[in-house]
Amino acid sequence: AQRVTQPEKLLSVFKGAPVELKCNYSYSGSPELFWYVQYSRQRLQLLLRHISRESIKGFTADLNKGETSFHLKKPFAQEEDSAMYYCALSSYNTDKLIFGTGTRLQVFP
Amino acid sequence: KAGVTQTPRYLIKTRGQQVTLSCSPISGHRSVSWYQQTPGQGLQFLFEYFSETQRNKGNFPGRFSGRQFSNSRSEMNVSTLELGDSALYLCASSLGGTNTDTQYFGPGTRLTVL
Numbered sequence: 001a002q003r004v005t006q007p008e009k010l011l012s013v014f015k016g017a018p019v020e021l022k023c024n025y026s027y028s029g030s031p032e033l034f035w036y037v038q039y040s041r042q043r044l045q046l047l048l049r050h051i052s053r054e055s056i057k058g059f060t061a062d063l064n065k066g067e068t069s070f071h072l073k074k075p076f077a078q079e080e081d082s083a084m085y086y087c088a089l090s091s092y093n094t095d096k097l098i099f100g101t102g103t104r105l106q107v108f109p
Numbered sequence: 110k111a112g113v114t115q116t117p118r119y120l121i122k123t124r125g126q127q128v129t130l131s132c133s134p135i136s137g138h139r140s141v142s143w144y145q146q147t148p149g150q151g152l153q154f155l156f157e158y159f160s161e162t163q164r165n166k167g168n169f170p171g172r173f174s175g176r177q178f179s180n181s182r183s184e185m186n187v188s189t190l191e192l193g194d195s196a197l198y199l200c201a202s203s204l205g206g207t208n209t210d211t212q213y214f215g216p217g218t219r220l221t222v223l
Contacts, residue, residue: 032209043112043214043215043216043217044199044201044214045213045214046211046212046213049209049211051209086152090209096142096154096157096165096167097142097144097152097154097201097212098154099144099151099152099153100151101151102151102152
């Protein structure tokens with residue numbers, strides 16, 4: 001069964017601290033992995049996807065097929081990073097996204 | 110470019126009624142997907158439409174249905190509403206060519222069933 005697991009509901013850090021939001025997935029094929037973010041009072045939006053191998057707002061995520069993980073990392077957290085983060089996967093030839101339950105990141109000054 | 114719009118933004122219904130929600134995708138986007146968001150279950154996929162055809166469906170009862178028009182606008186309908194249908198319903202649009210396309214989400218319709 002396809003599944004995305006985000007083990008942490010809440011992650012609290014101080015400004016300048018490193019951040020790692022965990023994401024593990026279960027999928028029999030080769031999924032596409034995404035991180036979506038929802039800032040307060042804003043709509044859900046794409047942060048990054050593994051196929052692009054890009055860094056957005058200082059965040060990176062590496063797909064580890066051996067560990068079936070796609071953890072989101074940032075070396076130095078900023079207060080404006082406070083938001084709800086969702087890991088998601090999609091399978092071939094469909095836009096269907098399977099979301100994790102989300103992790104709320106709180107960055108304190 | 111205008112973003113994804115959803116109407117209405119808020120809706121209050123009573124059990125047993127039916128409801129229709131509307132989603133207008135970004136111009137040029139051919140794929141529209143619908144999701145239900147609740148505190149208990151999180152974000153769950155309802156269905157996806159591409160060029161007026163349902164391409165994928167989630168694990169929801171038949172009371173939940175949808176359609177897509179030739180201009181890519183989409184509607185979802187929920188019949189015989191139950192209290193558990195109270196949720197935020199999100200739609201997302203994409204170009205629809207591949208599963209790596211970015212999906213753009215609307216603000217959602219908040220449905221409350223009394």
